[in-house]
Amino acid sequence: DVQxxxxxxxxxxxxxxxxxxxxxxSQPISNFLNWYQQKPGKAPKLLIxxxxxxxxxxxxxxxxxxxxxxxxxxxxxxxxxxxxTYYCQQYDAVPYTFGQGTRLEIK
Amino acid sequence: xxxxxxxxxxxxxPSEILSLTCTVSGSIRSxxxxxxxxxxxxxxxxxxGSIYHSGNTYDNPxxxxxxxxxxxxxxxxxxxxxxxxxxxxxxxxYCAKSPTTGAFDVWGQGTMVRVSS
Numbered sequence: 001d002v003q004x005x006x007x008x009x010x011x012x013x014x015x016x017x018x019x020x021x022x023x024x025x026s027q028p029i030s031n032f033l034n035w036y037q038q039k040p041g042k043a044p045k046l047l048i049x050x051x052x053x054x055x056x057x058x059x060x061x062x063x064x065x066x067x068x069x070x071x072x073x074x075x076x077x078x079x080x081x082x083x084x085t086y087y088c089q090q091y092d093a094v095p096y097t098f099g100q101g102t103r104l105e106i107k
Numbered sequence: 108x109x110x111x112x113x114x115x116x117x118x119x120x121p122s123e124i125l126s127l128t129c130t131v132s133g134s135i136r137s138x139x140x141x142x143x144x145x146x147x148x149x150x151x152x153x154x155x156g157s158i159y160h161s162g163n164t165y166d167n168p169x170x171x172x173x174x175x176x177x178x179x180x181x182x183x184x185x186x187x188x189x190x191x192x193x194x195x196x197x198x199x200x201y202c203a204k205s206p207t208t209g210a211f212d213v214w215g216q217g218t219m220v221r222v223s224s
Contacts, residue, residue, distance in 0.1 A: 001169075032209060034209070034210045034211075036152075036211075038152075042216075043201055043203075043214035043215065043216055043217050044144075044152065044201075044211070044214060045214070046210060046211060046212045049210040049212075050210070055212060087151065087152055089152070089154075089209070090209075091208055091209020091210065094165050094167075094168075095154055095166075095167040095168060095169065096154040096157075096167075096209050097154065098151055098152040098153070098154070099151070100151050101151050101152075
Protein backbone atom coordinates (compact mmCIF):
# COMPACT_ATOMS: atom_id res chain seq x y z
CA ASP A 1 0.00 0.00 0.00
CA VAL A 2 1.06 3.60 -0.56
CA GLN A 3 1.55 5.19 2.83
CA UNK A 4 0.62 8.85 3.10
CA UNK A 5 2.32 10.79 5.88
CA UNK A 6 1.01 14.22 6.82
CA UNK A 7 2.81 16.78 8.92
CA UNK A 8 2.30 18.29 11.26
CA UNK A 9 -0.40 16.21 12.98
CA UNK A 10 -1.77 19.39 14.48
CA UNK A 11 -1.20 23.08 14.06
CA UNK A 12 -2.34 26.15 15.98
CA UNK A 13 -2.77 29.35 14.04
CA UNK A 14 -4.66 32.63 14.07
CA UNK A 15 -7.19 34.16 11.73
CA UNK A 16 -5.31 35.84 8.90
CA UNK A 17 -2.26 33.58 9.13
CA UNK A 18 -0.79 31.76 6.17
CA UNK A 19 -0.41 28.04 6.89
CA UNK A 20 1.11 25.17 4.98
CA UNK A 21 0.90 21.44 5.63
CA UNK A 22 2.71 18.68 3.86
CA UNK A 23 1.89 15.19 2.67
CA UNK A 24 4.52 12.65 1.69
CA UNK A 25 3.81 9.47 -0.23
CA SER A 26 5.85 6.31 0.29
CA GLN A 27 6.27 6.00 -3.47
CA PRO A 28 5.70 8.31 -6.46
CA ILE A 29 2.01 8.90 -7.13
CA SER A 30 2.16 11.11 -10.22
CA ASN A 31 -0.46 13.84 -9.77
CA PHE A 32 -3.14 11.63 -8.21
CA LEU A 33 -3.34 13.55 -4.96
CA ASN A 34 -6.39 15.17 -3.42
CA TRP A 35 -7.03 17.31 -0.33
CA TYR A 36 -10.16 17.21 1.84
CA GLN A 37 -11.43 19.29 4.73
CA GLN A 38 -13.44 17.67 7.50
CA LYS A 39 -15.27 19.42 10.31
CA PRO A 40 -16.46 17.55 13.42
CA GLY A 41 -19.50 15.39 12.76
CA LYS A 42 -19.47 16.17 9.04
CA ALA A 43 -18.43 14.37 5.90
CA PRO A 44 -15.16 15.32 4.25
CA LYS A 45 -15.29 17.98 1.59
CA LEU A 46 -13.09 17.87 -1.50
CA LEU A 47 -11.06 21.07 -1.78
CA ILE A 48 -8.31 20.26 -4.27
CA UNK A 49 -7.96 17.43 -6.76
CA UNK A 50 -5.00 16.27 -8.80
CA UNK A 51 -2.49 18.21 -6.69
CA UNK A 52 -3.48 21.75 -7.55
CA UNK A 53 -6.95 21.96 -9.09
CA UNK A 54 -9.46 23.86 -7.00
CA UNK A 55 -12.83 22.15 -6.71
CA UNK A 56 -15.74 24.30 -7.91
CA UNK A 57 -16.91 26.75 -5.27
CA UNK A 58 -13.79 26.46 -3.11
CA UNK A 59 -12.24 29.85 -2.26
CA UNK A 60 -8.93 30.67 -3.92
CA UNK A 61 -7.17 31.08 -0.58
CA UNK A 62 -6.72 27.30 -0.73
CA UNK A 63 -3.97 25.94 -2.95
CA UNK A 64 -1.89 22.83 -3.47
CA UNK A 65 1.34 21.92 -5.15
CA UNK A 66 3.89 19.18 -5.44
CA UNK A 67 4.88 16.18 -7.47
CA UNK A 68 6.22 12.68 -7.14
CA UNK A 69 6.18 11.96 -3.43
CA UNK A 70 6.08 15.42 -1.83
CA UNK A 71 3.01 17.61 -1.73
CA UNK A 72 1.88 20.69 0.17
CA UNK A 73 -1.38 22.44 0.91
CA UNK A 74 -1.60 26.14 1.77
CA UNK A 75 -4.27 28.43 3.13
CA UNK A 76 -3.15 31.95 2.32
CA UNK A 77 -5.19 33.81 4.93
CA UNK A 78 -7.00 31.74 7.54
CA UNK A 79 -10.69 32.40 8.03
CA UNK A 80 -12.68 31.29 11.10
CA UNK A 81 -14.45 28.59 9.08
CA UNK A 82 -11.13 27.01 8.06
CA UNK A 83 -10.42 25.45 11.45
CA UNK A 84 -10.88 21.76 10.71
CA THR A 85 -8.95 18.60 9.94
CA TYR A 86 -7.36 18.24 6.53
CA TYR A 87 -6.59 14.96 4.80
CA CYS A 88 -4.55 14.15 1.73
CA GLN A 89 -5.50 11.13 -0.36
CA GLN A 90 -3.75 9.30 -3.19
CA TYR A 91 -5.47 7.40 -5.94
CA ASP A 92 -2.48 6.35 -7.99
CA ALA A 93 -2.69 2.82 -6.65
CA VAL A 94 -5.30 0.58 -5.09
CA PRO A 95 -5.97 0.66 -2.22
CA TYR A 96 -6.56 4.38 -2.24
CA THR A 97 -5.11 5.72 0.97
CA PHE A 98 -5.49 8.80 3.11
CA GLY A 99 -3.01 10.56 5.32
CA GLN A 100 -3.68 10.54 9.04
CA GLY A 101 -4.83 14.15 8.94
CA THR A 102 -3.63 17.57 10.09
CA ARG A 103 -5.83 19.18 12.70
CA LEU A 104 -5.86 22.96 12.37
CA GLU A 105 -6.78 24.67 15.61
CA ILE A 106 -7.36 28.25 16.65
CA LYS A 107 -4.46 29.80 18.57
CA UNK B 108 -26.56 18.66 -7.98
CA UNK B 109 -26.32 15.04 -6.93
CA UNK B 110 -26.99 14.24 -3.28
CA UNK B 111 -26.25 10.99 -1.50
CA UNK B 112 -27.88 9.39 1.55
CA UNK B 113 -26.69 6.28 3.34
CA UNK B 114 -29.13 3.96 5.04
CA UNK B 115 -28.86 0.75 6.99
CA UNK B 116 -28.86 -0.69 10.49
CA UNK B 117 -26.90 1.13 13.14
CA UNK B 118 -26.08 -2.05 15.04
CA UNK B 119 -24.73 -5.31 13.65
CA UNK B 120 -23.75 -8.42 15.58
CA PRO B 121 -20.23 -9.83 15.30
CA SER B 122 -19.78 -12.36 12.46
CA GLU B 123 -22.88 -11.07 10.68
CA ILE B 124 -23.21 -9.01 7.50
CA LEU B 125 -23.17 -5.23 7.47
CA SER B 126 -25.42 -4.00 4.66
CA LEU B 127 -25.71 -0.39 3.60
CA THR B 128 -27.45 1.37 0.75
CA CYS B 129 -26.66 4.73 -0.76
CA THR B 130 -29.54 6.49 -2.48
CA VAL B 131 -28.58 8.91 -5.19
CA SER B 132 -30.83 11.89 -5.80
CA GLY B 133 -30.13 12.73 -9.38
CA SER B 134 -29.00 10.16 -11.88
CA ILE B 135 -26.33 7.50 -11.78
CA ARG B 136 -24.51 8.61 -14.90
CA SER B 137 -22.26 6.55 -17.02
CA UNK B 138 -18.71 7.58 -16.29
CA UNK B 139 -19.15 8.11 -12.57
CA UNK B 140 -17.63 5.94 -9.88
CA UNK B 141 -19.30 5.32 -6.55
CA UNK B 142 -17.29 4.68 -3.45
CA UNK B 143 -17.47 3.69 0.18
CA UNK B 144 -15.19 5.19 2.82
CA UNK B 145 -15.28 4.60 6.56
CA UNK B 146 -13.98 6.35 9.64
CA UNK B 147 -13.66 4.62 13.02
CA UNK B 148 -14.52 6.87 15.96
CA UNK B 149 -11.78 9.42 16.50
CA UNK B 150 -9.66 8.06 13.67
CA UNK B 151 -8.84 8.75 10.04
CA UNK B 152 -10.43 7.79 6.76
CA UNK B 153 -10.20 4.36 5.12
CA UNK B 154 -11.26 3.65 1.56
CA UNK B 155 -13.35 0.49 1.39
CA GLY B 156 -13.94 0.21 -2.33
CA SER B 157 -15.43 1.71 -5.47
CA ILE B 158 -17.83 0.55 -8.15
CA TYR B 159 -18.19 1.83 -11.69
CA HIS B 160 -21.63 2.39 -13.18
CA SER B 161 -21.09 -0.73 -15.27
CA GLY B 162 -20.69 -2.80 -12.11
CA ASN B 163 -16.90 -3.25 -12.17
CA THR B 164 -15.59 -3.09 -8.65
CA TYR B 165 -12.31 -2.78 -6.83
CA ASP B 166 -11.85 -2.86 -3.12
CA ASN B 167 -9.31 -2.60 -0.33
CA PRO B 168 -7.34 -5.84 0.05
CA UNK B 169 -7.06 -5.16 3.79
CA UNK B 170 -10.70 -6.15 4.08
CA UNK B 171 -9.74 -9.65 2.96
CA UNK B 172 -12.40 -10.12 0.30
CA UNK B 173 -15.25 -9.49 2.76
CA UNK B 174 -16.70 -6.73 0.55
CA UNK B 175 -19.44 -6.94 -2.05
CA UNK B 176 -20.65 -3.85 -3.87
CA UNK B 177 -23.43 -3.42 -6.38
CA UNK B 178 -25.13 -0.64 -8.30
CA UNK B 179 -28.71 -0.36 -9.54
CA UNK B 180 -28.92 2.48 -12.02
CA UNK B 181 -32.68 2.02 -12.43
CA UNK B 182 -33.34 2.52 -8.72
CA UNK B 183 -30.49 5.05 -8.36
CA UNK B 184 -28.88 3.17 -5.49
CA UNK B 185 -25.60 1.49 -4.80
CA UNK B 186 -24.91 -0.90 -1.99
CA UNK B 187 -22.22 -2.29 0.27
CA UNK B 188 -22.08 -5.58 2.07
CA UNK B 189 -19.30 -6.35 4.53
CA UNK B 190 -19.24 -9.91 5.79
CA UNK B 191 -17.98 -11.43 9.03
CA UNK B 192 -17.83 -8.14 10.87
CA UNK B 193 -15.96 -7.58 14.10
CA UNK B 194 -15.72 -4.69 16.53
CA UNK B 195 -12.94 -3.30 14.33
CA UNK B 196 -15.56 -2.58 11.67
CA UNK B 197 -17.34 -0.11 13.94
CA UNK B 198 -17.20 3.21 12.10
CA UNK B 199 -19.04 5.96 10.34
CA UNK B 200 -19.60 4.73 6.79
CA TYR B 201 -19.76 7.24 3.96
CA CYS B 202 -20.85 6.78 0.39
CA ALA B 203 -19.37 9.13 -2.17
CA LYS B 204 -19.32 9.94 -5.86
CA SER B 205 -16.24 10.25 -7.99
CA PRO B 206 -16.26 11.72 -11.50
CA THR B 207 -12.93 10.03 -12.10
CA THR B 208 -11.57 7.05 -10.28
CA GLY B 209 -10.45 8.51 -7.01
CA ALA B 210 -11.45 12.10 -6.17
CA PHE B 211 -14.66 11.99 -4.17
CA ASP B 212 -16.54 15.19 -4.88
CA VAL B 213 -19.93 14.44 -3.35
CA TRP B 214 -20.39 12.65 -0.03
CA GLY B 215 -23.31 11.37 1.94
CA GLN B 216 -23.70 12.58 5.51
CA GLY B 217 -22.42 9.28 6.85
CA THR B 218 -24.04 6.60 8.96
CA MET B 219 -22.64 5.21 12.19
CA VAL B 220 -22.50 1.43 12.36
CA ARG B 221 -21.60 -0.29 15.60
CA VAL B 222 -20.63 -3.93 15.76
CA SER B 223 -21.61 -5.40 19.07
CA SER B 224 -23.46 -8.36 20.51
